[in-house]
Amino acid sequence: xxEPPTNENTSVPPTEPFNVRRSPTWAVVAATVICxxxxxxxxxxxxxxxxxxxxxxxxxxxxxxxxxxxxxxxYSADGEIRMVTVQSNLEPSLLELLxxxxxxxxxxxxRHEVLGDRTIEQNRTLGQxxxxxSLDVAVRVALExxxxxxxxxxxxxxxxxxxxxxxxxxxxxxxxxxxxxxxxVRNARDLGEIVRSRLPGDLFSFSVLQLDGTIRYETVxxxxxxxxxxxxxxxxxxxxxxxxxxxxxxxxxxxxGPSAGLGLTLxxxxxxxxxxxxxxxxxxxxxxxDPLGNVGPVGGMEQKSHAVMRxxxxxxxxxxxxxxxxxSVLGEMVDVVAVDTVDDALQILRxxxxxxxxxxxxxx
Numbered sequence: 257x258x259e260p261p262t263n264e265n266t267s268v269p270p271t272e273p274f275n276v277r278r279s280p281t282w283a284v285v286a287a288t289v290i291c292x293x294x295x296x297x298x299x300x301x302x303x304x305x306x307x308x309x310x311x312x313x314x315x316x317x318x319x320x321x322x323x324x325x326x327x328x329x330x331y332s333a334d335g336e337i338r339m340v341t342v343q344s345n346l347e348p349s350l351l352e353l354l355x356x357x358x359x360x361x362x363x364x365x366x367r368h369e370v371l372g373d374r375t376i377e378q379n380r381t382l383g384q385x386x387x388x389x390s391l392d393v394a395v396r397v398a399l400e401x402x403x404x405x406x407x408x409x410x411x412x413x414x415x416x417x418x419x420x421x422x423x424x425x426x427x428x429x430x431x432x433x434x435x436x437x438x439x440x441v442r443n444a445r446d447l448g449e450i451v452r453s454r455l456p457g458d459l460f461s462f463s464v465l466q467l468d469g470t471i472r473y474e475t476v477x478x479x480x481x482x483x484x485x486x487x488x489x490x491x492x493x494x495x496x497x498x499x500x501x502x503x504x505x506x507x508x509x510x511x512x513g514p515s516a517g518l519g520l521t522l523x524x525x526x527x528x529x530x531x532x533x534x535x536x537x538x539x540x541x542x543x544x545x546d547p548l549g550n551v552g553p554v555g556g557m558e559q560k561s562h563a564v565m566r567x568x569x570x571x572x573x574x575x576x577x578x579x580x581x582x583x584s585v586l587g588e589m590v591d592v593v594a595v596d597t598v599d600d601a602l603q604i605l606r607x608x609x610x611x612x613x614x615x616x617x618x619x620x
Contacts, residue, residue: 309370310348311363311556313563314341316540319516319523324505330527335534337523339516340542340563342556344370361562383512390513390544391506394520396497397549397598401615402528406498407547410434411465412447413494421488422476427464432494434471435463443493451487456480460487465494495547515554517545518573521598522605531611533602540564541573541601549598551575561585571608573601 316338323330345352353364374382396406411432417423427433433441436450437460454460461475478485506520519541526533542560544552553575554560561582564572572592574582579594586592595601606612 308348308353309365310345310352311365311370311559312343312345313361313559313566314343315563316340316567316569319519320527322507323524323527324507325527326502329502331530333526333532333534335526335532335537336539337519337526337534338538338540338567338569339511339519339523340540340560340567341511342559342563347376361559363556363559380512386514387508387512387516390515390517391504391520392497393547394517394545395500395504395524396547397545398521398524398528399500400549401525401598401602403616404501406500408496408498409442409493410496411494412441412444412491414489415492416490418488418490421486422460422479423488426474426476427489430467432465433462433491434465437461444491445493447491451478451485454478454485456483456485458485460485493548497547513555514544515542515556518543518551518595518598518601521545521549522573522601525602525615529611529614531613533605533610533612535609535611537570537608538568539571539573539605540567540569543573543575543595545598551595551597551601553577557581558585565589573604 318336318338320333320337370379399406411434414423414427414429414431414433417427417429433447435441436447437454439446439450441447441450441462451460456478457480458478459475460478461473464472464474466472476487478487480486504524522533522539522541542554542557544554546552557574557578558581561572562585564582565586569590572582572586572590573595574592576594576596579592583592593601593604595604602610602612602615
């Protein structure tokens with residue numbers, strides 16, 4: 257006898273779907289961190305800091321190819337006179353500022369220390385004007401040593417006046433004393449010798465070339481300092497620039513400031529001299545140059561020294577006042593030479609085998 261059917265469903269019900277929670281892998285975590293970091297860097301790179309300026313190492317460049325003058329007056333050379341630059345970031349981002357804090361070769365300055373009250377465009381224009389002036393002076397200093405008369409001493413320039421002295425009632429900064437007690441004054445040395453030949457209490461008469469080109473006449477009573485006659489001025493030599501015998505130009509892009517004066521002077525001499533001024537050497541030179549050939553300090557010496565270190569230079573010629581600073585960066589990697597004048601630099605090059613034939617005897 258068969259059993260009655262039952263209502264029991266013997267089929268297996270379908271399995272309901274379910275999710276399994278797994279812990280994120282390290283790869284996912286790392287990718288997330290990297291993405292967040294990149295986003296953070298992008299944000300930092302978009303935020304500009306207007307209160308700071310970054311000064312970082314630039315490059316060195318051979319000057320000779322940038323000099324433009326009559327080919328018949330130039331000679332090729334195996335050695336190189338190079339200029340060195342720095343890079344100024346006047347509107348750094350937060351990311352660049354962070355990089356500057358981490359890089360010892362980068363200097364961070366307050367914006368006002370670099371620009372003063374100038375705008376970025378005004379600062380660029382100033383740098384270009386300084387470069388043009390530097391080239392003009394460098395050309396004349398070099399040509400003087402090659403026998404051309406393009407600079408003439410024309411008086412004693414009043415730089416500073418001490419208060420409550422005879423000069424304070426009769427002179428202004430920028431005046432040029434061209435005659436004193438009926439004697440011509442060609443330079444600062446002449447005026448100093450004339451004053452020292454007088455006695456305290458003597459009347460002292462002199463002629464003054466003013467900024468507008470007119471001449472006035474003054475008489476003062478010399479005072480006394482350390483037993484000697486005393487006028488009370490700080491002076492320098494005033495020079496007049498003559499016409500250049502031929503045209504010399506300098507092709508430079510985005511280079512400004514006066515610090516290439518020494519390099520330009522030496523490079524022009526190397527280009528116009530038949531002998532090798534820097535035989536087979538790569539010489540980097542920096543320093544301002546005045547019409548009398550004096551070498552003055554420059555900005556960014558630490559950053560320039562880093563650039564020189566990376567350039568493979570044999571010699572770095574710098575103003576004496578900054579030699580220690582350059583040496584602290586370069587150590588024994590590059591020889592640092594300190595100079596006070598263009599003629600000092602020429603003598604250094606001569607001691608290294610440089611040929612100074614064709615340079616005036618005063619520089620020998």
